Amino acid sequence: MQKKRIIYVFAAILIAIALVYFFGINRSSGASQSFMPAVGAKAPDYSFIYASNGTVANVSSLEGKPVLLWFVATWCSGCAVGNEMLNNNISYFKNKGINVIEIELYRDLGYSGAPINTFVNDYAPNVTSYSNFRSAISGYNLSLTYDKDGYLDIYYLIGPNGKIVYENDGSLAATMKNLKSRINSLSGSL
């Protein structure tokens, strides 16, 4: 019986570690998933609403400058950490000429959290003073097309020509290093 108990405990610990690895650490590898529009393809053109003034805009309206589209839910701890990370790196994006749009997924994926403006102010208070940052709320089709599997904390880097140049379904906080490395390697073409 004692051996059986020890086996149970170790099995439970191994399962927990495997879960953390496969769904946490492994996500940060930089590999994108098939549910995301492909890198190299034209970014699908759907609408969102800027949180600051309620203006409706389309993805195509962002063409002309590289843009980071980051999809979040405002009850998500990982997204809050991503905001803290963005807070520390917003000047990097500014210097690279990259606009950042933090988009609340459609209806916060079905669970109401704080308004996106409050969420940003709580965890990334510096970013709102940067002209290259805006927060927004996703329309249904935008969420459905860019995140049809309902993952949290995924992002796309879209080039000035409107084509997706990089994407990641890992959290922004965990993959910031990968993203910056990719941006640095693309510097000439962005």
Place this chain on the structure above:
Amino acid sequence: MNGYAQESGFETYGGTAAILKALKIRFLIFFIAMFVFYYAIFSYFSFGLVLFGTVYYFYYILASSLALSILGALSIVIGLYSQKTARGNARGNKTGIYAFVVSLVPSTMCCTPVIPSILVAVFGSGGIALASGTIQGALSNFSPVFIVMAALLLYYSIHVSLKRIKKPSCEC
């Protein structure tokens, strides 16, 4: 241990203290291992950050890790001791496993692809998958309930093991 203590159920404290005195090294090893494990998991997932804010969530992680690792180590040490000293079924053991699972549900199931992947596997992409926040958000908001539930299950596990030690022939 006096008669009152034995009759009233307070014998658990005396029994726990006596066992701990005998097995303190083993307890410490389990406690440290579990504390490191819980603290690492909770920190990695920023457990409770949105619920408690940037300052207080650290205390939440610390308190949860401490409570669960103390109770978990007690449960294991006393459970093992009860196996040596008494015969009985494995209900206490199973309760400890349930507690372990319950304690990890909110931190590992919220804000990870686990729930969306299950929903997509069952219902397909879009539609219900885009409402995965209904489950994940609730897990995030009610995470303290899961921690308290896990602590109560561990307490029950300890209680059952102590009863088994006290009454070797009981089917508890």
